Structures are given as C-alpha cells and as structure tokens.
Amino acid sequence: MIEFINVTKHYPGRRHVLRELNLQLGKGEMALLTGPSGAGKSTLLKLLTRLEAVSHGTLRVAGVDLATLRRRHIPAYRRRVGVVFQDHKLLMDRTVYANVALTLQVAGMSARQLDHRVRAALDKVGLGDHWREFPETLSGGEQQRVGIARAIVHTPEILLADEPTGNLDPELSSEILDMFRDFYRHGTTVLVATHDQGQVDRMGVRTLHLAHGQLQEKA
Ligand code: ADP
Ligand code: ADP
Numbered sequence: 001m002i003e004f005i006n007v008t009k010h011y012p013g014r015r016h017v018l019r020e021l022n023l024q025l026g027k028g029e030m031a032l033l034t035g036p037s038g039a040g041k042s043t044l045l046k047l048l049t050r051l052e053a054v055s056h057g058t059l060r061v062a063g064v065d066l067a068t069l070r071r072r073h074i075p076a077y078r079r080r081v082g083v084v085f086q087d088h089k090l091l092m093d094r095t096v097y098a099n100v101a102l103t104l105q106v107a108g109m110s111a112r113q114l115d116h117r118v119r120a121a122l123d124k125v126g127l128g129d130h131w132r133e134f135p136e137t138l139s140g141g142e143q144q145r146v147g148i149a150r151a152i153v154h155t156p157e158i159l160l161a162d163e164p165t166g167n168l169d170p171e172l173s174s175e176i177l178d179m180f181r182d183f184y185r186h187g188t189t190v191l192v193a194t195h196d197q198g199q200v201d202r203m204g205v206r207t208l209h210l211a212h213g214q215l216q217e218k219a
Contacts, residue, residue, distance in 0.1 A: 001027040001158060001189040007057035009043055017043045019213030025191060030184035032200055033193040035210035041193040045160050049083055050074050062157055082156035086163040088147035090135040097131040100149045121153040125179065141172035148179060159183055161192040165199065173199055
C-alpha cells in the first residue's frame with residue numbers, strides 16, 4: 001500500500017532530511033513512526049499527502065506514483081487518505097457536525113448520504129451526542145476525536161496521524177491510539193508518528209524508528 005524506495009528529501013538550501021529511505025507498509029498494516037524531534041517524521045507524512053514532493057527516489061501509495069502524479073490529480077489522490085494532526089486543525093466557529101461534514105462537501109455528495117456518513121463517523125469515535133456543539137466546548141481528547149472523525153468520514157484506505165496524542169495525558173492518549181488500532185483491525189492501513197515511548201511499548205505494533213534520514217525496524 002505504501003512503498004518508499006530510496007527516497008531522499010531535502011528542503012531548498014538545506015541538508016537532507018530523508019536519505020535513501022526505504023519502507024514497505026502493506027494493505028491493512030499498521031506501524032508507529034518514532035524518532036527524535038526534527039528527525040523528519042512530519043516530512044515523511046507530508047510526502048504521503050503530497051504536501052511535499054520527494055527530491056529523489058520512488059514513492060508509491062495505493063498504486064499511485066507520487067513522484068510523477070500530476071497536480072490536477074492530487075485532490076483525487078488525497079481523498080483516498082485521511083490525516084489527523086496534533087493540533088487537530090478544527091474550525092472553531094463551526095459545529096462538530098460541520099467540521100466533519102466539510103471533508104465530504106468538498107468531495108461532493110448528496111445531503112442524505114452526507115448526513116448518514118457524518119453520523120456514522122461521529123458514532124465511531126463516540127461523539128454521536130455532541131454533533132451540535134462547538135469544538136471549544138469539548139475537552140482536548142474529544143476535540144482530537146472530532147479530528148479523527150473528520151479523517152475517516154470519507155472511509156480512506158490510508159490513515160495517517162502526526163503526533164495525534166501530543167497534547168493529551170496518558171489515559172486519553174491510550175484511548176486515541178486504541179482507536180487507530182481499531183481502524184487498522186478493520187482493514188485500514190495506518191501510520192502514526194509519535195514520540196511517546198510509553199504508548200509505543202504498550203501498543204505492541206510494528207515500530208519504525210527514524211534517525212539520520214533512515215528508518216530502522218524496532219523489535
Ligand atoms: P519531525 O516531525 O520528526 O520533528 P520534521 O519533518 O518536522 O521533523 O523536520 C525535519 C527537518 O526538516 C527539521 O530540521 C526541520 O527544521 C526541517 N524542515 C521541516 N519543514 C521544513 C520546510 N518547510 N522548509 C525547510 N526546512 C524544513
Ligand atoms: P434522530 O432521528 O436521530 O432522533 P433528529 O430527528 O433529532 O435525530 O435529527 C434532526 C436533525 O439532526 C437531522 O438533520 C439530523 O441530521 C441531525 N442529527 C441528529 N442526530 C445527529 C447525530 N448524531 N449526528 C449528526 N446529525 C444528527
């Protein structure tokens with residue numbers, strides 16, 4: 001599903017962030033991405049959402065070659081991917097419902113189908129009763145769950161998360177990461193960047209450590 005072959009990434013005028021990096025993540029597999037701050041975890045995820053382009057090498061995702069993907073085909077590609085951010089990037093002046101619905105409105109869909117999907121996504125993250133509320137009335141953990149509902153409402157094949165528990169206490173972090181594991185168990189390919197070693201140990205899933213531009217498998 002995700003295949004990095006000798007991928008190198010550097011930003012203009014800077015040293016390489018990723019160097020000849022290789023990674024294979026199969027369909028329905030899950031991995032945690034660890035590594036020190038500044039190692040390039042966000043960069044790796046940005047390559048996968050095509051927010052950044054690879055400098056050299058091959059990156060294939062769900063049969064799509066991201067190195068040669070035409071600009072006009074990027075939106076269609078992105079609809080196959082769901083992304084969760086540390087700061088969840090919710091729109092604070094919109095309801096929980098509107099935040100989740102936005103992904104589908106952009107994708108174009110009937111009102112009835114949209115309503116069905118939004119409800120299902122909110123139910124999946126346990127927020128079915130909060131759809132009318134505004135994000136600022138929710139706890140940090142609940143806000144992050146809205147972020148997850150928004151990322152999965154279009155049933156993506158691949159779910160990516162960049163430090164999704166960065167602002168949460170251990171108990172809430174466990175809840176959120178268990179949710180990702182649940183999506184993976186239902187067939188979604190999941191890649192989660194985290195520097196939370198306690199969670200990594202607890203989760204017991206495949207772990208990839210990024211340092212000096214390269215990935216190392218951790219037992
Ligand atoms: P991590 O997510 O592991 O903390 P990042 O991918 O955010 O690491 O950053 C890796 C390196 O790339 C850092 O040295 C960072 O300063 C640099 N970097 C990240 N984004 C950019 C950018 N848009 N332009 C230039 N340098 C960047
Ligand atoms: P129900 O039929 O579940 O009791 P209502 O009849 O109160 O719900 O629904 C009225 C409006 O509220 C509808 O537009 C519906 O889309 C919305 N709604 C109700 N519950 C939810 C929910 N959990 N998530 C999103 N929208 C909801």
